[in-house]
Amino acid sequence: MTRLLLQAGPFAVQAAWLSDGELTAYDALPAGSLPWLGRRYLGRVAQVEAALRAAFVELGEALQGLLPLAGAGLKEGMTVAVEVVREPEAGKGPLLAPLPDRVIAGRAAPARLAAPEPVEALLRAFARSDLTEILVGGDTAPWRALCRRHLPDLAPLIRPSEAPFADSAIEEAIFALLAPEVALPSGGRLVLEHARAMTVCDVDLAAAARQGRSAVAATNDEAALALARAMRARDIGGLLVVDFLKERGRGAGERLRGILRGATADDPGQPRIGSLSAFGLLELTRRRQRPPLAWRLGEPCPHCPGGRRLAGWWLAERAAARLRGEARHWPGRALTLSAPPDVVALLATAADRLPACELRAEPGLARDALSIGPR
Numbered sequence: 001m002t003r004l005l006l007q008a009g010p011f012a013v014q015a016a017w018l019s020d021g022e023l024t025a026y027d028a029l030p031a032g033s034l035p036w037l038g039r040r041y042l043g044r045v046a047q048v049e050a051a052l053r054a055a056f057v058e059l060g061e062a063l064q065g066l067l068p069l070a071g072a073g074l075k076e077g078m079t080v081a082v083e084v085v086r087e088p089e090a091g092k093g094p095l096l097a098p099l100p101d102r103v104i105a106g107r108a109a110p111a112r113l114a115a116p117e118p119v120e121a122l123l124r125a126f127a128r129s130d131l132t133e134i135l136v137g138g139d140t141a142p143w144r145a146l147c148r149r150h151l152p153d154l155a156p157l158i159r160p161s162e163a164p165f166a167d168s169a170i171e172e173a174i175f176a177l178l179a180p181e182v183a184l185p186s187g188g189r190l191v192l193e194h195a196r197a198m199t200v201c202d203v204d205l206a207a208a209a210r211q212g213r214s215a216v217a218a219t220n221d222e223a224a225l226a227l228a229r230a231m232r233a234r235d236i237g238g239l240l241v242v243d244f245l246k247e248r249g250r251g252a253g254e255r256l257r258g259i260l261r262g263a264t265a266d267d268p269g270q271p272r273i274g275s276l277s278a279f280g281l282l283e284l285t286r287r288r289q290r291p292p293l294a295w296r297l298g299e300p301c302p303h304c305p306g307g308r309r310l311a312g313w314w315l316a317e318r319a320a321a322r323l324r325g326e327a328r329h330w331p332g333r334a335l336t337l338s339a340p341p342d343v344v345a346l347l348a349t350a351a352d353r354l355p356a357c358e359l360r361a362e363p364g365l366a367r368d369a370l371s372i373g374p375r
């Protein structure tokens with residue numbers, strides 16, 4: 001049973017993929033945003049860098065992208081049609097791929113040709129042929145229309161759902177994807193830390209476990225499986241380095257690589273798995289198109305320089321989802337919602353699109369605190 005949950009709310013468009021009830025992928029984009037992936041531009045070649053085997057392409061909007069040269073005779077000043085295949089990140093422009101018939105005779109000013117709406121971007125990223133059901137919260141019409149246009153086989157799977165993201169189990173599973181730690185069945189844990197050039201993954205043994213050989217190997221095996229799931233669900237790409245627990249004897253590297261290979265076989269990010277180094281580190285890479293989920297659902301923290309916190313738009317959308325659920329639960333009752341001030345301020349901007357409730361801004365609440373109930 002594979003189920004896709006979709007909702008275009010006042011603050012965000014959300015998509016969640018559930019396999020047999022387990023959340024295996026999630027994404028949210030701010031409502032009204034222009035997602036990078038899939039944008040198309042008419043660009044002008046600004047500079048060909050033979051050493052990089054790539055060209056810098058002006059896209060207009062004071063933006064330059066990098067277009068790898070596939071032996072094409074690109075020259076400075078030429079006009080090319082391109083698509084964004086990786087978001088700009090850390091001061092680097094977007095990575096581009098050529099569109100068919102990419103070199104256009106004549107010179108035209110750089111311009112954006114097309115950009116997917118958040119609804120379309122999520123549907124394209126999440127829709128797969130093995131889906132059994134698509135539950136859509138709110139208005140199903142835009143999703144149906146998109147499905148008919150791009151994925152006609154999936155259109156009959158769409159069903160309306162009143163509040164697909166109000167379920168506390170789903171909310172808990174989504175928050176778990178944003179936490180740096182993954183609990184392992186034996187009591188150990190896998191800790192993921194996003195550094196600038198790579199994601200560092202550390203494996204900890206359960207505090208209560210004896211440092212026995214079998215406990216160590218079992219924890220490593222669990223960590224390898226958890227990592228395979230986390231990479232996909234949290235959309236972690238680029239280089240990952242895993243510090244597995246030290247195992248005595250030989251064969252640990254091959255065993256762990258085998259587990260990772262098996263568990264990532266159908267990952268669209270196509271991970272490549274290196275070998276265990278002399279110091280017990282395993283390197284792997286996964287296709288990177290965007291920063292990880294936890295980063296994308298965050299915003300710069302106004303209180304700690306360089307720090308990030310959960311984004312207001314995302315928390316407001318979560319509050320809207322919960323409010324719809326509570327309004328069903330307490331029909332006819334007046335509701336009160338308490339949340340941090342910036343989240344409440346956002347909610348107030350869309351009060352006409354939400355069930356009626358009294359909003360209470362509570363400074364000093366935890367960032368993710370939210371309480372809703374009858375007055």
Ligand SMILES: [Zn+2]
Nearest residue numbers: 301303304307
């Ligand atoms: Zn902070």
